[in-house]
Amino acid sequence: MDKYELFREHLRESAKEFRKIDKNGAVRVVSHLDCDGICACSILIKLLTSENRRYSISIVQQLSEEVLEELSKEDYNTFIFTDLGSAYFNSIKKLFHNKNFFILDHHEIEDKQASPYHINPNLFGIDGGKEISGAGVVYLFCSSLDKNIDMAHIAVIGAIGDVQEENGFQRLNRDILDIAVSGKKIEVKKGLRIFGAQTKPIHKVLEYCSDPYIPGVTGSESGVIQFLDQVGINPKTEKGWRKLIHLTEDEMKKLVTAIILKRSAEKNPEDVLGNVYTLIEEDKECPLRDAKEFSTLLNSCGRLNKASLGIGVCLNEEKSKRKAINNLNEYKKEIVKALKWHTENKDSDCIFKEKGLMIINAKDNIMPSMIGTIASILSRSNNIEEGTYIMSLARTEENTVKVSLRIASMSNIEDVDLRQIITEIIKKVGCGDSGGHPQAAGAIIPSEKEEEFIKIAKNMLRKNIM
Missing domain, CATH: 3.10.310.40 (Diaminopimelate Epimerase; Chain A, domain 1)
Known part of the structure; x- marks a missing residue:
């Protein structure tokens, strides 16, 4: 068996251990507050709910010995750590020795001890920093317990949130993406690799585009207007400001060509093009329609201590979606405030x-x-x-x-x-x-x-x- 087959076999063995746990006892879930951690937690919650298991969630900024000591004193018999825990495997093993625990993580580890309660691709020589996210690990674990768990798209969002997408995905993430695509949750197309296509006016998308950088356009409102005029694209109609998704196919071709020409002095002028991941069940012009914007929205929930909203979004709760979109605006204000402090x-x-x-x-x-x-x-x-x-x-x-x-x-x-x-x-x-x-x-x-x-x-x- 190669390293990927060994990892999947390990997941199946871990799933067998989890099945032994009494369903009457509540499960204590601990996860990280970033996009990947929220996605990982959400996938696990979907599984626990489908199995009628009770659970309690804590979202933390970072694990520490103090946090673990407090958790170990709680009256729960089963603990699951998602998108964190591997760095504390020995401490968890010691503090939770009389309890059931599972660590589902993808971060690098120094002490590579194999255990059915420790699920981490790095234990098998698979790079968890590039090939699979914490959400991906949880998805594969949950799939070993329930083949019908329909959360591959959320695992992809977790990987994008952890910056594992680079002109496509590597092996394990790619396998999960294929499931999301075949399940008609995500559509992948080549297009402009620019953030905000679904939600922001064209001129603002280009003005604030720093990755990739567009000389004479990025950071200059007047430069953007002049650029669009030269390309022959009107950024506004009677209905209001146009967005990238409003452009015709011909207009998009013109825009792409013009951006590449503007970047001709850069090392890779054509890297403005890349994969665009669309959540096809989400409404058009919504922050949840584009996978990168979706991941930013989840990050905003975690960073503003509203991770429960992010979990609700991943579980497709309409009320949580509305609140999370409002929260995204607060997040942007905090970023502006912080950057202003930095400048001053x-x-x-x-x-x-x-x-x-x-x-x-x-x-x-x-x-x-x-x-x-x-x-x-x-x-x-x-x-x-x-x-x-x-x-x-x-x-x-x-x-x-x-x-x-x-x-x-x-x-x-x-x-x-x-x-x-x-x-x-x-x-x-x-x-x-x-x-x-x-x-x-x-x-x-x-x-x-x-x-x-x-x-x-x-x-x-x-x-x-x-």
Whole structure:
């Protein structure tokens, strides 16, 4: 058997263990607050509901020894961790030794112990950072228990939310996508790889398009209007502003050609084209119609502490959808507010800058759940040199500091492991918890260690500047 067959066999063995658990007992579900974590939790909830099992959910920003200790004291006999837990396998095994537990995760792990209660593709040499999301792992697990579980499209959303789509998917994600397509949940077409096609006016989509960057257009409202005029596309009709989905086939061809020509000096001018994933059961011009916008909406729910709305959206609850779309507007306001603070304080002591390095200490000025989002946005900015490390920090109500680490867009990002870097910083500080992926990592540290952490981080990041 190859590694994929071994992984699927492991999933079947784990499913057999789960079937042994008494259905009368409630299941405690713990998941991550990002898009992938919400998708993973939702798929599991669909299964538990279909089996008439009772459950209780907690969505957390990050696991820690303290969180696990508190959970272990709760009066539940079965715990399931989704999109997190692998980094704490030994702690979970120790604290929950007299309980049933399952870890369904895809993050990298140091201690690769095989166990029917630990389901992680990395245990079988499969790259969980690229080939399958946390939601994908949960979907395969649930499919081993119920072949009719109709949630492959949600697993695809989780993978897109975890940035695993790059001109298509790799093996396991691709298998799940094929199920979603054959089930008529998702349609895949080649098109403009631009965010907001379903919901934003054409001129705004182009003005705010940073990935891919369009010279003379991105960031310039007047540049956009002039560009569209040259192409021969009227951005407005009597009914109002037009969106990308309103363009005729001929207009779209003209627009694509013009954008590629504008990008002729870029390394890959044609990478404006890519796969567009459409949720065909969702209404047109709705944020849930486009898979990337769907994933952003779920992220907004988690980041603003309304993960239950995101779960409701994944479970196709109309009331939750309406509320989540309103919540998305609040999320955008928080992003604007955070970016405004960053701009106003770029020359203050809160923001340290030197070649190849930027450290943003937002303290109490940005929500801790938003600090990673801001670091990600800045990492895609054309104003920051490629390869620059971006570390952001924000204080929590629990007397801790949330840390996020990103790197500004670079072609050889495969050579960088941010998770390893932040883990090494934590080790030098002597306390705290780290996690994430090679391209997007984070940590939680005690507030009293903030200054020491920043000092050590500066020194270690300087050594890693390429």
